[in-house]
Amino acid sequence: MQSRRYGDIQVDMRGHVALVEIRRPPHNFFDLALIRDLADAYEALDAAPECRALVLAAEGKAFCAGANFQTGSLDDTVAAGSSHLYAEAVRLFACSKPVVAAVQGPAIGGGLGLAVSADFRIAAPEARFAANFVKLGIHPGFGLTLTLPQLVGQQKAALLFYTGRRINAEEALAWGLVDQVAPQDQLREAAFRLANEMAEGAPLALQSVRKTLRRGLAEAVKAQTDHEYAEQQRLARTEDHAEGIRAVAERRAGNFRGR
Template sequence: MEMKPVGEVFVGREGMVALVEFRRGPENFFDLGLISSLAEVYDDLGADPTCRAIVLASEGKAFCAGASYAALQGEVNPQDLYDLYGAAARLFACPKPVVAAIQGSAVGGGLGLALSADFRIASPEARFSANFVKIGIHPGFGVSLTLPSLIGMQKAALMIMTGRRVRAEEALAWGMVEDVVPAAELRPAALALAQEIAESAPLALTASRGTLRAGLAEAVSKRAEAEAAEQLRLYKTKDFLEGVKSVQERRVGNFVGA
């Protein structure tokens, strides 16, 4: 499949299915530029009648390890954060079904990105973590809304309050992913599911998905704005600085509650 650059992502087509790929390996950290590019591509594909489904994928060891630590350690611009989550909410507003191919870790905001898709196919190496409390901040990217909606409040609370990593097979049992396939079969499996979706009657598909996801984009936008306010408050704490440092050094944080 020929992949063409569009902004900071690459887009290819296989019949009625579009493959959208970002390439910031090995960890695939995101920033405002990347999420904005994804939102713009989703907007274009959403308006394209020849596209009926999208596969979201990345190139690298991790699917997406969240926001860049370098950006987090600098001065956080409040408007950039609100713009970032505004772009994230646009992903949920895309009218075309999305299948995410998860080949590695989906962490923090990277988990939020994975949860923006309708379906997720994972390889055995995939890991899912809402690790926000481990770096001393509040969940973002709408995770506090989308994760409980997907796996239930109790399991979501467990993930959010511990920051633990959930392996692919456990994620399958929890309903976080639809299937776990060998790494070599991941892209073909995601494309096959997207193709199966694309074979449906397009007007009925759009109407049915619209009913299922009614109000979701608006709810994510509102929740992400509240999450951003909490994150901006916690970015100013000593615990946040210690959290980022402890994660980078792969140790338990020495938090002081200040």
């Protein structure tokens, strides 16, 4: 398996490491098709014995800016297919091989969830991270209410969820959200260096250790996204959600009324 395309996902093998690249620049907004194609790529790489580790990267300004709410409400862009989208997301967590995310720009909302699904994150100084759901009048998704507290701790996760604040790469490094910061022009090289370091080990042992460390994670994400989906469906019908979309699009604070 040397090179293959899955919709907007490009896969290229470099020795024992696969570059999995999202190609929806500049913002790499996700939808059901993108996450399904990404999961298909992961499963194909799982079945490829020459692949021992993955580098997840993206073209454009953002790593992934989440769902494109500028084209409509959550009902229009995500919620109608969220149960299917999250089923595809669970497939990402079921991948048996380690993933290093090379985060060159913003990872926002569900895009943060995608970055957190990887085992490690290497970020450029230009990267930004935000769980901005409350600013959109909506509940977090993509399993973030499970995975983010596990990564940075309950307190810091709550701070990000409750405020919707955006943090930079250095803050993310200090919090443990990011494992390394590398200059933009050296980002992918740094990600491949880490992936190759893992790929030098015995592949069966590597996968066995990873399976132990992530034991039950995919199942837990499935249960968590079921709850997140129900909350998103409820909040998607509120006036605050519609106001949140307008406010974010207009780059202003939301005038929320609690209804």
